[in-house]
Amino acid sequence: MASSTQFAVAIHVLAILAKYSSEEMIKSEDIAESVNTNAVVIRRLLCNLQQANLVVSQKGATGGTRLMKDAKEINLNEIYRAVSPGDVFALHRQKPSQNCPVGKNIESVLCHLQKDIDAVIEEKLIRYSLADVLTAIETGKTMSN
Amino acid sequence: MASSTQFAVAIHVLAILAKYSSEEMIKSEDIAESVNTNAVVIRRLLCNLQQANLVVSQKGATGGTRLMKDAKEINLNEIYRAVSPGDVFALHRQKPSQNCPVGKNIESVLCHLQKDIDAVIEEKLIRYSLADVLTAIETGKTMSN
DNA sequence: ACATTTGTAGCAGTAACTGTTACAAAACTA
DNA sequence: TAGTTTTGTAACAGTTACTGCTACAAATGT
Numbered sequence: 001m002a003s004s005t006q007f008a009v010a011i012h013v014l015a016i017l018a019k020y021s022s023e024e025m026i027k028s029e030d031i032a033e034s035v036n037t038n039a040v041v042i043r044r045l046l047c048n049l050q051q052a053n054l055v056v057s058q059k060g061a062t063g064g065t066r067l068m069k070d071a072k073e074i075n076l077n078e079i080y081r082a083v084s085p086g087d088v089f090a091l092h093r094q095k096p097s098q099n100c101p102v103g104k105n106i107e108s109v110l111c112h113l114q115k116d117i118d119a120v121i122e123e124k125l126i127r128y129s130l131a132d133v134l135t136a137i138e139t140g141k142t143m144s145n
Numbered sequence: 146m147a148s149s150t151q152f153a154v155a156i157h158v159l160a161i162l163a164k165y166s167s168e169e170m171i172k173s174e175d176i177a178e179s180v181n182t183n184a185v186v187i188r189r190l191l192c193n194l195q196q197a198n199l200v201v202s203q204k205g206a207t208g209g210t211r212l213m214k215d216a217k218e219i220n221l222n223e224i225y226r227a228v229s230p231g232d233v234f235a236l237h238r239q240k241p242s243q244n245c246p247v248g249k250n251i252e253s254v255l256c257h258l259q260k261d262i263d264a265v266i267e268e269k270l271i272r273y274s275l276a277d278v279l280t281a282i283e284t285g286k287t288m289s290n
Numbered sequence: 291a292c293a294t295t296t297g298t299a300g301c302a303g304t305a306a307c308t309g310t311t312a313c314a315a316a317a318c319t320a
Numbered sequence: 321t322a323g324t325t326t327t328g329t330a331a332c333a334g335t336t337a338c339t340g341c342t343a344c345a346a347a348t349g350t
Binding site for chain 2: 004005006007008009011012015016019033034035036037076085088089090091092093094095096097100101102103105106108109110112113116117120121123124125128133136137138140142143
Binding site for chain 2: 324325326327328329338339
């Protein structure tokens with residue numbers, strides 16, 4: 001799976017904002033340096049996070065980005081959904097043969113399974129807050145729910 | 146995410162084998178027709194399933210593939226691991242800056258989170274058997290654990 | 291006016307997966 | 321033994337998605 005790094009980077013970005021943005025707006029350039037990527041990649045990601053009402057950005061000379069709410073009030077599921085990394089597994093590319101009893105009905109079963117797995121991921125992620133992540137980063141202890 | 150269809154196709158293939166292979170070995174060509182893809186794609190997948198001891202194949206004129214154990218004895222986690230669809234989300238491509246306190250420690254936090262999510266998926270999948278899938282396909286009822 | 295920063299379009303490079311052809315190896319049939 | 325069938329595997333083209341980059345308009349403060 002050529003799965004996306006967006007969720008990982010989003011957590012990284014938000015952790016930086018949680019740690020520093022209460023004092024001043026943080027520039028995409030500075031975030032990019034910590035993440036070790038291009039500033040445009042960060043700005044693209046920040047657009048998604050803005051749409052999810054997790055951060056606010058401001059243009060101009062003194063511009064930058066800050067968290068829109070307290071790190072305790074942001075859970076990892078919100079972040080996950082904000083960057084919409086798609087499903088855990090993909091369904092058939094080509095529609096299965098409708099002549100085969102199995103092919104005819106498997107799609108609906110797989111679709112339900114997909115949602116089922118998605119739900120357990122959500123249940124897990126919702127228990128962790130951005131503040132928990134920051135604590136784990138600062139103390140070196142693992143998160144536990 | 147360009148995620149793989151392999152898990153979905155694997156379930157499809159195994160459901161066909163569960164339904165039909167007790168009577169005779171099933172050819173990759175016939176499976177491919179139901180899945181609506183090329184026979185080589187199916188054979189590649191069957192190789193993985195063989196390595197996981199889920200199916201047995203035989204070359205030659207009367208060859209084909211059949212399940213290696215009863216559909217009740219195969220759970221979806223075994224199938225998921227057999228086709229190893231990678232992780233739910235990817236970690237950073239480029240190593241984060243080790244000069245930034247967040248960048249320095251985030252990788253280990255994310256890695257733990259990855260394993261954490263992987264574990265809940267496993268817990269969920271392990272509760273469903275291939276027989277459950279076949280029942281859902283044949284009755285139209287959704288699987289519940 | 292000028293400098294700075296976000297927002298966004300557009301493109302190249304990379305990586306992964308699917309689909310296809312081709313053919314060797316194995317196993318049965320006659 | 322010769323011929324047929326099927327798996328196993330290599331090799332390659334096409335597609336898709338993501339990342340990284342350049343460029344520039346729009347906004348904002350000095």
